[in-house]
Amino acid sequence: MVDRKQAKSQSIPKTGILYGVGVGPGDPDLVTIKAVEVLKKVPKIFAASSSKNDYSIAENIVKTHINAKDIEKLPFPMSNDKSVLLEAWEKNSARVLEILNTGTDCAFITLGDPLTYSTFSYLFKTIRKKAANLEVVSIPGITSFQAAAAAANIPLSEGEESLVIVSGARGGAKLKQAVQISDNVVMLKTYRQFNNIYQTLEDLDMLEHSTFVCKLGTDQQTIVSDLTQLKDTSTPYLSLIIVKKT
Ligand SMILES: C[S@@+](CC[C@H](N)C(=O)[O-])C[C@H]1O[C@@H](n2cnc3c(N)ncnc32)[C@H](O)[C@@H]1O
Numbered sequence: 001m002v003d004r005k006q007a008k009s010q011s012i013p014k015t016g017i018l019y020g021v022g023v024g025p026g027d028p029d030l031v032t033i034k035a036v037e038v039l040k041k042v043p044k045i046f047a048a049s050s051s052k053n054d055y056s057i058a059e060n061i062v063k064t065h066i067n068a069k070d071i072e073k074l075p076f077p078m079s080n081d082k083s084v085l086l087e088a089w090e091k092n093s094a095r096v097l098e099i100l101n102t103g104t105d106c107a108f109i110t111l112g113d114p115l116t117y118s119t120f121s122y123l124f125k126t127i128r129k130k131a132a133n134l135e136v137v138s139i140p141g142i143t144s145f146q147a148a149a150a151a152a153n154i155p156l157s158e159g160e161e162s163l164v165i166v167s168g169a170r171g172g173a174k175l176k177q178a179v180q181i182s183d184n185v186v187m188l189k190t191y192r193q194f195n196n197i198y199q200t201l202e203d204l205d206m207l208e209h210s211t212f213v214c215k216l217g218t219d220q221q222t223i224v225s226d227l228t229q230l231k232d233t234s235t236p237y238l239s240l241i242i243v244k245k246t
Pocket of ligand 1 (some may be wrong): 026111112119142143145168190214217
């Protein structure tokens with residue numbers, strides 16, 4: 001017969017809690033107090049990194065807050081190929097689940113907000129397929145476009161105005177749709193298709209209504225309100241555009 005003490009020691013550990021922690025767009029001062037509290041408390045922290053060089057922007061943002069606490073990097077390729085992305089999500093979610101299954105609480109740090117165009121949403125959905133009862137706690141972060149609006153002193157919406165957020169990963173098509181239905185548009189992920197997006201803005205006669213912001217919160221932060229300066233240039237990964245119709 002197994003006594004109670006023995007049964008307890010043999011029981012399967014409860015799955016750890018998965019925290020999705022938004023660390024803001026770049027400035028370590030824009031990491032919330034709650035995010036820092038969670039990161040200090042959890043035994044294990046993961047961060048998405050470039051599959052090319054192991055660099056994690058999110059890790060760079062929080063490192064001053066959590067001293068030398070070890071962060072495990074999970075490589076996510078920058079690819080539009082769904083099968084390549086699926087393979088990475090599967091592999092990385094299996095690694096996180098492996099740790100959660102030992103009863104260890106884990107945090108996944110992410111640029112900006114964890115539920116706004118973030119790897120975290122894919123990660124936790126993939127893990128939930130294997131662990132339906134997984135407890136997920138999302139800690140919101142200041143988004144890139146909120147910080148961009150603040151840096152440029154541009155109201156994102158006023159009064160009855162609307163605001164639409166779109167991705168520029170496939171070029172300017174989404175922008176064309178968005179300006180038809182919204183007073184204000186934010187386009188993230190403008191880096192790869194910048195020239196196509198620029199052309200769309202020119203065709204819509206919206207260049208003068210647009211502001212380009214890149215590398216927010218870093219010493220290379222740049223705000224460009226005359227977009228014609230950017231014609232035929234390439235732009236970095238950390239760049240976005242705010243378009244105001246009026
Ligand atoms: C995968 S999305 C991440 C969005 C993020 N979760 C958020 O809440 O803002 C990456 C895009 O966010 C924008 N972004 C994030 N951080 C930025 C920064 N520091 N400066 C400018 N754009 C930034 C860029 O458009 C970039 O291509």
